Amino acid sequence: MIAFTIVGILVLILIYFVIRSQTLQREASVSKHAAKTTSKRLKDAYSGLILVCTDLQKVYLERVESAYQKRLISAEDHTVMRFIMSHFSQIVIDCFEKRHSVEEALKNAVKSSEISEQDVRDVIKKQPSHLRMAWVKNTPEGFMEACAQLSVQPLKAAQPAAEDTAAKA
Numbered sequence: 001m002i003a004f005t006i007v008g009i010l011v012l013i014l015i016y017f018v019i020r021s022q023t024l025q026r027e028a029s030v031s032k033h034a035a036k037t038t039s040k041r042l043k044d045a046y047s048g049l050i051l052v053c054t055d056l057q058k059v060y061l062e063r064v065e066s067a068y069q070k071r072l073i074s075a076e077d078h079t080v081m082r083f084i085m086s087h088f089s090q091i092v093i094d095c096f097e098k099r100h101s102v103e104e105a106l107k108n109a110v111k112s113s114e115i116s117e118q119d120v121r122d123v124i125k126k127q128p129s130h131l132r133m134a135w136v137k138n139t140p141e142g143f144m145e146a147c148a149q150l151s152v153q154p155l156k157a158a159q160p161a162a163e164d165t166a167a168k169a
Contacts, residue, residue: 049092049093049096050089050093053088053089053092053093054089056088056089056144056147056148057085057086057088057089059151060085060088060147060148060150060151061082061085061086063151063152063155064078064081064082064085064151065082066155067151067154067155068082070154070155072154072155073154076119076123077123077126079115079119080115080119080120080122080123081123081150081151083109083113083115083120084120084123084147084150085147085150085151087106087109088147090105090109091105091106091109091143092105092140092143092144094108095139095140095143096140101138101139102135102138102139102140102142102143103138106120124146127149127150127153128149128153130149131146131149131150131153134146134149
């Protein structure tokens with residue numbers, strides 16, 4: 001009788017563990033599927049980030065070139081601004097991918113260039129306070145905001161002057 005009781009308890013324990021293992025297998029399967037879905041979304045978002053950064057880089061370079069052709073920025077500023085804008089996507093991707101600050105990513109970009117970090121600082125010092133504040137954040141978001149402002153600032157400054165000239169005529 002005791003043997004039947006022990007066998008019965010062992011069978012119940014066995015049934016419990018079989019059901020528990022099946023539940024854990026289902027949970028593992030669901031987690032694996034969720035991980036694959038999340039991984040795919042992450043890859044898609046990363047690809048999108050690269051495309052957007054590359055397109056923004058082109059736009060910012062065009063704006064800097066346009067400002068330089070209109071003689072709105074000096075040759076020295078143009079060289080530094082062109083460098084910043086031509087390395088825009090590399091810096092942003094380094095910040096997100098490698099968890100670098102903008103300063104670290106900029107240091108990596110400057111290593112293989114004739115532009116120094118001090119040249120970049122000198123150009124940023126000449127800019128309006130809202131642009132400097134965005135730059136000083138040292139985050140990818142601040143860097144993107146600063147680059148947007150940096151590329152459009154000379155063109156904005158030229159518009160009121162052009163409007164004043166047109167109004168006088």
